Amino acid sequence: MTGKLPIISFDHVDKFYGDxxxxxxxxxxxxxxxxxxxxxPSGSGKSTLIRCINGLEFHDSGVLTVDGIEVHENSRQIxxxxxxxxxxxQQFNLFPHLTVLENLTIGPIKVRGVPRAxxxxxxxxxxxxxxxxxxxxxxxxxxxxGQQQRVAIARSLCMESRIMLFDEPTSALDPEMIxxxxxxxxxxxxxGMTMVVVTHEMGFARKVADTMVFMDAGEIVETAxxxxxxxxxxxxxxxxxxxxxxxx
Amino acid sequence: MKTIRKLHWLDWLVLALLAGFFGYIWWxxxxxxxxxxxxxxxxxxxLRYHTGREEWFANLLLQGLITTIRISxxxxxxxxxxxxxxxxxxxxxxxxxRMLARTYLEVLRNIPPVVVIFIFxxxxxxxxxxxxxxxxxxxxxxxxxxxxxxEFFFGDxxxxxxxxxxxxxxxxxxxxxxxxxxxxxxxxxxxxQREGARSIxxxxxxxxRYIVLPQALTRVLPPLANQFITLIKDSAIxxxxxxxxxxxxxxxxxxxxxxxxxxxxxxxxxYFVICFGLSMLFRRLxxxxxx
Numbered sequence: 001m002t003g004k005l006p007i008i009s010f011d012h013v014d015k016f017y018g019d020x021x022x023x024x025x026x027x028x029x030x031x032x033x034x035x036x037x038x039x040x041p042s043g044s045g046k047s048t049l050i051r052c053i054n055g056l057e058f059h060d061s062g063v064l065t066v067d068g069i070e071v072h073e074n075s076r077q078i079x080x081x082x083x084x085x086x087x088x089x090q091q092f093n094l095f096p097h098l099t100v101l102e103n104l105t106i107g108p109i110k111v112r113g114v115p116r117a118x119x120x121x122x123x124x125x126x127x128x129x130x131x132x133x134x135x136x137x138x139x140x141x142x143x144x145x146g147q148q149q150r151v152a153i154a155r156s157l158c159m160e161s162r163i164m165l166f167d168e169p170t171s172a173l174d175p176e177m178i179x180x181x182x183x184x185x186x187x188x189x190x191x192g193m194t195m196v197v198v199t200h201e202m203g204f205a206r207k208v209a210d211t212m213v214f215m216d217a218g219e220i221v222e223t224a225x226x227x228x229x230x231x232x233x234x235x236x237x238x239x240x241x242x243x244x245x246x247x248x
Numbered sequence: 249m250k251t252i253r254k255l256h257w258l259d260w261l262v263l264a265l266l267a268g269f270f271g272y273i274w275w276x277x278x279x280x281x282x283x284x285x286x287x288x289x290x291x292x293x294x295l296r297y298h299t300g301r302e303e304w305f306a307n308l309l310l311q312g313l314i315t316t317i318r319i320s321x322x323x324x325x326x327x328x329x330x331x332x333x334x335x336x337x338x339x340x341x342x343x344x345x346r347m348l349a350r351t352y353l354e355v356l357r358n359i360p361p362v363v364v365i366f367i368f369x370x371x372x373x374x375x376x377x378x379x380x381x382x383x384x385x386x387x388x389x390x391x392x393x394x395x396x397x398x399e400f401f402f403g404d405x406x407x408x409x410x411x412x413x414x415x416x417x418x419x420x421x422x423x424x425x426x427x428x429x430x431x432x433x434x435x436x437x438x439x440x441q442r443e444g445a446r447s448i449x450x451x452x453x454x455x456x457r458y459i460v461l462p463q464a465l466t467r468v469l470p471p472l473a474n475q476f477i478t479l480i481k482d483s484a485i486x487x488x489x490x491x492x493x494x495x496x497x498x499x500x501x502x503x504x505x506x507x508x509x510x511x512x513x514x515x516x517x518x519y520f521v522i523c524f525g526l527s528m529l530f531r532r533l534x535x536x537x538x539x
Binding site (some may be wrong): 055087089111 | 441450
């Protein structure tokens, strides 16, 4: 990964919710094409971390630069930034009043100004990529959780984003559907997309991650390549966490 | 709990007692009032045959009914537009906008409708109509050769200014309530929807226009339909500012013919049929939408 340019960089970033210190002095770099998996116990700040990247939350101090744009609350470029950074949510957040195809095309048409025909062609291409081209004209509620999440991934891909953020994409899914979503994410990783993934799916992490990040209580406790991360974690907290989730 | 659809003998007893009670009142009135019922005259005041021109024409009551329907439709559209703006303003991130919307709402909600309507009428709509020179414009159309299409939509063009003030006054008043309904709808949309919209780069306006508002409006369709029916009933108030709708025409009719009971009962029946009919229609549409 060395040699590639940094595309996301946190420089001493802090974030508070009232008195609660959600992110503590975060310094972290993601390079172009890097696949980073963030894990840690709940409430450790991993969701907050990636939600800062596309400005769904704003940090209070420090500097956060994404794709050359400095992220802060009054940035006029925040919309441009969000077009470059796709996001997949735990609860899918598909638009229930639009069909699958419309969910995929509304962004390109309204935000990017792509002509409808072209947007639809792109949408169908990405539906093919996530293996559900036959669902294009259905409404999201008619789809299973796994299919909905794959539509959500396709929706982000349709914006032709350069970075993809995943916020616990499989946590709300029934066990038998987790596999199909992870498969799509593994395929996506193969295309060289920059990915930041918050997940507890350690099998996925082992398979695709370039870098593992472990967070606890708002701090980054450990950053390491997966080989060393899983076999020889340095900190006690990280070891305890891994023991807990790898047991099952 | 199971809904019982058959009447028990006790129910019959209660119904019989009620019928007896009303029958007694009726008998008392009939005996002491010495009222001369002239129901046979009422149809003529709805629809009348003009022997000279050999054609049917709408008389007082039907004219009033048509005006009421026109005003209700236009006022509803205007109230929906104003209410949507108000509802969005109530959810605005900007404190000033939020405060202005709240003030408008609280002022309207805490003053009796009649007072609101007089104030709006004398201070706002009359000045507005004068300022915009609507009166002479409408008179021009009334005198022109082809007022047909205008009259279809707005009735007698010489009465256009009063129609306009009626619509404005009613819409301003109802928009406060529509605004609250819309606000509730907007706030009922899950946070995830906004985040989903933002994550694909939508601006606040686009997020509202394409994602939040369409969902909010479908969700509040039933209370909006109810508000529309309320508006029809409230429209009776604007007879006070001489808009010639159903209630106003009934007052006229009663003044000239002394058919107090017949006229008011007929008018009540008109309002009831329209409002009840609409409420059944909306209920049916709602049921179909659910399935």
